Amino acid sequence: MKKFLLFIAGLIALGILLANLGPMVLLGASVWLLYIVFKKFLGSDSTAGKIGWVVLGLIILSFAVSNVYSVVGLAAAYVLYLIYKKWSSKKEDTSGAVKSNDPFTxxxxxWAELNK
Structure with a gap:
């Protein structure tokens, strides 16, 4: 039952991730463009150039803010990663049965059981 619930949660997280994939790409591109505009702003010597870079930066910032809900997609990707880790983890045997044939183990x- 636990694996089934993990599977359903994984499907939901995958659906959310795929639904927000486009906005995630646009958010990444907007942040990258903002970085380039900032570098150009710092390199500009004229006042008109600086004003132009600020206006362009504000336009790109409005695109970035409109795609900020894509953080939900990043959260879904993280949840999907956690589900994958939980799914592929091996259960340790806590019943005391020894699985190894190594006599020293x-x-x-x-010996540890006798000393308790």
Missing amino acids: NFEKQ
């Missing part, structure tokens, strides 16, 4: 475990 068995001896150490039995």
